[in-house]
Amino acid sequence: MDQIPQPASIDDIENLVESLYQPNSPAVVSRIQESLQRLQKSPDGWQIADALLARSSDNVKFFGALTFVVKLNTDTIDDEEAKLLIQKLINWLVVSLDNGAGSIVIRKLCSALVTHYVHFSHLWPLCIRGLVYCLDLNKGDVLDDAQDAAPVRDIFPSLTPQKAISVAWFAAALAEEGEKIDSRSSKYIALHERLVRNSQDVATIVAVSLSGSAGPRVQRDAIDALHDWMTYGERVPNDQLTANLRPLLRPTIECLAVDDIYEAAIEILTDSLNNWQNFFAQDDYDLLYSLFDSDWSQKRYQELTQGDFDFSSVKFGLLMIAFGDAQITELLDPSNERAQRFLAGLLGLLAAQGHLVAEDKIFVPALDFWATLIESMTDNLFSEPDQPVNWSIPPLSYLMQVVSHCWRKIQYPHISVYNAWDSTERVGFGDARKDVSDLLQTMYTLAGESLISVFADLTTQSLSATSWAELEAAAFCLGSLSDCLPDNDSCDAVLSKVFGSQLFDLLRQGQSVVPVRTRQTCLSLIERYSDYFVRRAEFLPAALNLLFGALNESHLAGPSAKSIYRLCSSCRAILTPEVGAFLDQYGVIRNSVPMDSLTEERIVSAIASIIQAVPEEPQRLGAFRQLLVVIASDIEKAIQLKSMPESFMMEPNDPTVIQSFDSNQRPTQQVPGHEVALQVAVRSLRCLLGAAKGLQSPSDSPINLDADESSMTAKTSPELEQLQISIMNVLAQIKATFPDSLQVMTDINHVVRAGFSETEPGPFVFPPQLVIDLLTSPWHVAAPTAVNTAQVFLSYVHNGNYRGQMRQVIDQLLPWVISYIGMLGHPSNDPELAQFSIEFIQKAIQRCPDVLSRVQPQSNAGYIFTFAIEMLNGKEPLPKAAAADFWTSFITLKTDDESTQSTITGAMNQFGPVLAQSLIHNVGGNAARSELDKLSDPLKKLVFQNANARQWLEAALNDDSFPSDKVSPAEKALFLKKITSLRGSRATNQVVKEFWVSCRGTGLGYTS
Structure with a gap:
């Protein structure tokens, strides 16, 4: 170049x-x-x-x-x-x-x-005065005379507009710079004191500019300068500064009525009301109340609410909202008439004309205000529980109007209008609906079940009137409140008005009658109120029939499947007599409706959750076997397709192709058979995973605290064992058939892990040996995932009913994991595998410390520690953190077995010096700052636990390989003295950070 x-x-x-x-x-x-x-x-x-x-x-x-x-x-x-x-x-x-x-x-x-x-x-401590004086005389060499000159009030009016503006610019820049400078630093105390002294002159130039005939440009820049000084005053509080600037509020408020300086004035007032409410005296608030009652304000307000959303109009609305935020206490007082009158104006902002976000720019800020007000109301009511609550007078009487305005505002416009919006407007509209949902949930604390009644009534009224946008909005609001309801039947009668109405019948008529979006929202009500259907089972068949029927429509299939799963999971105990019908229905759907992968997975999960609740084991296992046969047949199909020649092609209209690909991925031309095979395999595994999730016990099911290994073993029947073997055989087959597919290998691991959280026997709660056999078989890809599964498996064995087999499990899995790190050669060759391997080894040693003496060949034990040191020396943050945890754990490892303890001590004596050197090199500058806390953990344990630590650390600090030349021997000695005297306390972390900064160079020192 x-x-x-x-x-x-x-x-x-x-x-x-x-x-x-x-x-x-x-x-x-x-x-x-x-x-x-x-x-x-x-x-x-x-x-x-x-x-x-x-x-x-x-x-x-x-x-x-x-x-x-x-x-x-x-x-x-x-x-x-x-x-x-x-x-x-x-x-x-x-x-x-x-x-x-x-x-x-x-x-x-x-x-x-x-x-x-x-x-x-x-x-030149009084810089404003000095600059005004010099500009008045048109020379800079008279600055020293400025201290004895006439006051700024007398000189400033004589400046030309250009000079007056330059003074305002200087004053603004002075405040901006002062705001950046640390006011707590002793170095700058005098500077901030001088800035405060200058604030009197700043106030003078602003006051003169606003009161005289300087012109709108000078006035705008003067207000901008005041804005910067008020920001400075808020960040660096000072009573004198506040006293100097506060008198300027009244003339600034009066500037709102001047069109040429309206924007500058409204900006400073809005910002100050939002950020520095204590700056305003009561007289200032009184003046603002009067302003909002004025004809000028009413005209602005009317323009805004009638759909004028230009910049100046929206700014007026934001000023109202900022004032409302500053007057929350007054607005909560029913006896304060002017406050309630103003609050009515804020209520009107929610009903401004125009579509939300795309046109109406004030609704979302106004909604935020009302959310804050409702939270404050709630706090007040709960702090005074004995006070009567009167919903007929403001501000409480306004809340139902807030609800009504929000419901109307979030209604979707005609599809042609919505489609004309850009992506930002659509996202903003959706976000605003979520904000309304949050507000309703907050309001439920105040209004309680009456809020459910409001939206239930709106739903049925809109349904009768076939007002689809209103129905969708009412259903959306009703759904938003589902998590607020208590776990009882107190609202069931109200909800029955909705679910017992003609809603389900109308939704079944399809999108030719009811728009898709309205149907989606109404169908989601079933999922959100699934607990209701547990109590009111008479409505359950109609709900399920509706949801299963919606699977035929691509727009509704995904949400409907999600609702089916939620409903079946919640109502599993009620639905067990119908498990056969569900299995039959699944078969019909598979043969008639092309489902996306996620949709089918959810349907399988739904059926499996019902199977889980079948009380008698023979019937339960029989039902699951039926489901497994369907999934296994797909896996067999995948294996057969995979065995076909590479040249084998399939037509896009082949039923297998249609069923294998999601609707947005279906090919339009011939597709190789091996690609279809992979799709079938992945989909089948996802269904198998869905079955495993569905069979998991509900989170609210009772736990048998007296269960032990013998009880588990006694309850594992031959039929269940055979099912477990069948599942593992299926996994092994598909693993062998698609050894190079990362997705297949990952899904296999997910299936295996699905039973690790269970405490009761089940098809996916595999005995340890089955898991070990699968894990230790070859993995061409996804080895890190398999090792991570092994690590989770150790916790499953330790915390579950197979704890007595922990030693045998580790003895079989540890050599397998060690073989991987042996093949790696260096952690950097596969950081993820290195991380999971050392995490497994750490957990294995914690569970069975004597495993170190059983590692064969014995040299492998030494290789583990060498590998962990290499990870600690590496640059990858996650492996380094895992290695730090490993060493923290190993340093503190204790056991009652003398032989094992001797092995641990010997390993520590052998690798302690190398560990100390690695830690010192890291804190000496090699590590990233974000890693220091984690690296401090093994350092603290080493100092506290090992008598040789000081000697090892001192040698590492003074070794020629120490990475920094920016610290002296004395500084190293002081660092060592500090960390050894702290004996592993939390304060060591700060000492380490300070030493690291010194080693890196002071330029990198920043507040942690």
């Missing part, structure tokens, strides 16, 4: 600056910027800045002013030089104003003046 020639003159520099603004490639722009930055930081930078400000181009002048900023931040100058510089900068500001320089030049010169003030505020 060609370098930019070093400019030899000011003309060359000017040309280089101008070239930045010409069309160039990013690479050329980058090289130009690098060249200019070198010039800025060079010793000649001061002179270059001066010379460039004398040029005619605003772009070049801007760069000259910017160079002064760079030099002030990078070079060191004494006070005498700084005094001359401030005079020069003010002179350049005067000249630039006189010459009509552009705003980018004036603003950057103001920025340079602010940068100077940050570094040298002691040279």
Whole structure:
């Protein structure tokens, strides 16, 4: 890449600056910027800045002013030089104003003046006064006389509008910079004190600008400066600053009625009401109440609610909302008439004309306000439970109107309107509906079951009127409240109005009568209120028939299958007599309706959940065997297709092809048979997984605390054992047939794990040996997943009914895992496999510490520790964290068996020095900062548990391989002294972080 020639003159520099603004490639722009930055930081930078400000181009002048900023931040100058510089900068500001320089030049010169003030505020503490005085006299060398000059109030009105604006820009930049500077740092205490002193002059220039005839531009910039100073005052609280600025609120409020400065005024008031409510005195709030009662305000409000959502109109609504947030306490007082009058206005914002989000921009902010208000109402009512609740007077009487407005607002528009929206508007509409759902759930705490009645009535009324958009919105709101209901039948009578109505009959008529979206939302009610159907079983057949019928429609199949699963799972005990009918229905659907994979998985899960509830084992196992036969036949089909020649092709209309692919993936041309085979295999495994999930015991089922291994063994019948073997044979077959499919291997592992959470015997609660045989068979792909399954399996064995077999399980699985890390060679070759392997080994050693002495050959035991050290030295965060956990666990490992303890101690003595070196190298700069807490754990345990720790750590710190040259031997010794004296306490973490920062270099030190 060609370098930019070093400019030899000011003309060359000017040309280089101008070239930045010409069309160039990013690479050329980058090289130009690098060249200019070198010039800025060079010793000649001061002179270059001066010379460039004398040029005619605003772009070049801007760069000259910017160079002064760079030099002030990078070079060191004494006070005498700084005094001359401030005079020069003010002179350049005067000249630039006189010459009509552009705003980018004036603003950057103001920025340079602010940068100077940050570094040298002691040279001109009253900077606002000094700048006004110098601009009035048109010279910078009179700054020292400003302290004795007339007050700012007398001088400022005589400035030209351009000069007044530049003062406002300087004041604004001063506050912005002050906000960034840490007010708690002793280095900047004096600076912040001087800024507070200047706030009086800032208040003066704002007051003069707003009260005089300065013109709208000066007034806008003055208000913007005030905005920045109020933001500074909020972030850096000071009573004097507040007292200086507070009198400006009234004139700012009065500016709202002036069109030319309306936007600046409303911005500052809204922001301050949102962020600094204590800044407003009661008189200010009274004035705002009067403002909102004025004709001007009523006109603005009417325009907004009638559908005028331009910028200024929406800003007015946001001001109302900010004021409402600041007056929550008053708005909750029923006796405060003006507050309730204002609250009625906020209620009206929810009913503004226009479609939500796409047109109406005020509904969502207004909704947020009402959510906050309702939460405050709830807190008040619960804090005073003995106080009577009167729903007939505001503010409580407004809540049902809030509900009504929300229900109307979230109704979907005509499909042609909705389709015309862009993706952002559609997403926003959906998000707003979710916000309404959240508000209704909050409101349920106040309104209780009456809210259910409201939406049940709206549902039935909309149904009778065949108002589909209203019906959909009512069903959506009713569904939103499902999780709020108590676990009893208190609302069943109300819900029966809905589920006992003509709703199901109408929904069965299809989309030619009821729009798809309305049907989807209404069908979801069945899922959301599945507990209702447990209590009111008379409505269950109609609900299930409706849902199964909806499987024929692609738009409804997925949601309907989800509802079927939820309903069957909840009502499993009721449905057990019909398990045969469900199995038959599944067969009919498979042969007549092409289902997507997820849909079929959910149907299988639903049927399996009913099977799980069948009380008699023979009938239960018989029903499951029927289901398994269907799934196994598909797997057999997959195996047969896989055995066909590579050239075997299938037509897209072949029933097997149609059933194998989801609707959005179905091929339109011939497809190779082996691809179809894989699709069938994956779908079958997902169905098998669905069956396993369905057979899991409900989370609310009773737990037998007295169960033990013998009881488990006694209850495992030969029929169940045969089923388990059959399932494992199916998994082994499909594993052998599709050894290179990551998806197949992953799904096999998921099926195996499905029974690990169970405590009762079942088809997927496999005895350990079956799991071991499958896991230790070859894995061409997905080895990390298999090892992770083995790790979870150890917990299953330890916590379940096979704990007595833990030793045999580990003895068979540990060599298998060690063989993988042996094949890896280095953790970086497969970080995921390395991580899961060391996590398995850690868990195995914790469960059976004596396993180390049984590892054959014995050298493999040593290889485990070497591998764990390599992981600790690596760059991958998850394997490194796993290795840190391994060493933390091993350092603290204790056992009563003397021989085993001797083996542990020997291993620690052998690998302790290497471990210490690895930890020291990590905290000495090799680790990422985010890893330090995790790495501190083994370091703390080592210091606390092992008498040799200090010696090992000292050797590591002083070794030539230590990664940093930025810490001295004394600093290393101090670090060692600190961590050893802390003896593994939590404070070690902070010491480690500080040492790491020192080793990396202070530039990386940041607050953790």
